[in-house]
Amino acid sequence: MYTVASLKAEHKTLVAAKTAHKVKAASWQALANKLNKPSPAKALAIAELKAAIYQRFSVDSTPALRKSKNFEMATDGIGSLNFSIKETWEKLYRQCIGVLPNESLEEGENCINGVDIFKYFRPWQVFGLNGKTATAADIKASYRNLSKV
Numbered sequence: 001m002y003t004v005a006s007l008k009a010e011h012k013t014l015v016a017a018k019t020a021h022k023v024k025a026a027s028w029q030a031l032a033n034k035l036n037k038p039s040p041a042k043a044l045a046i047a048e049l050k051a052a053i054y055q056r057f058s059v060d061s062t063p064a065l066r067k068s069k070n071f072e073m074a075t076d077g078i079g080s081l082n083f084s085i086k087e088t089w090e091k092l093y094r095q096c097i098g099v100l101p102n103e104s105l106e107e108g109e110n111c112i113n114g115v116d117i118f119k120y121f122r123p124w125q126v127f128g129l130n131g132k133t134a135t136a137a138d139i140k141a142s143y144r145n146l147s148k149v
Contacts, residue, residue, distance in 0.1 A: 041101035049089035056096055077131075094120050110140070117143075 044052075050062070057074075059065045062083050074096050075081065081088050093100055105114045118139065129138055 041104070043102040044090075044093070044100060046086045046089055049086070049093050052097055053089065053092050110143075 054060055054065065057065055057068050057071050059068055059071075065071050066083075075092070078091070078095065081092070083089070090100060099115055099120065103115060103119065106116050107114070108116065110116050110118050118136075129142060
């Protein structure tokens with residue numbers, strides 16, 4: 001025969017076991033998610049960016065790169081470039097080589113297949129905007145209008 005005290009003790013044991021099971025299941029799920037999700041690649045150092053761009057244009061220095069006719073054609077329309085900052089080298093890598101390794105798993109409303117599209121092409125050409133006067137808000141609005149079609 002069961003007493004109230006024994007039923008309460010049984011209930012407490014079952015609740016503790018259920019809670020432990022939930023915690024265990026949640027930790028297993030977290031581990032599975034971590035294992036299935038690829039880790040983002042490390043950002044390239046400026047020396048690696050330069051080496052890749054030099055190799056792409058078959059040069060060995062920044063002055064030689066500036067003089068390269070192929071480089072001039074590839075960067076036509078970019079505007080002035082400040083070769084002393086990393087952002088310029090990243091922009092050149094994106095334009096001339098492809099997706100940076102650390103930018104292939106991005107998420108957000110501007111991303112398609114893990115790549116932020118606003119970093120990789122001149123959207124004003126596709127959206128029919130003036131590249132010199134269009135703001136980021138204009139580009140995003142045009143993008144959203146096109147994506148609704």
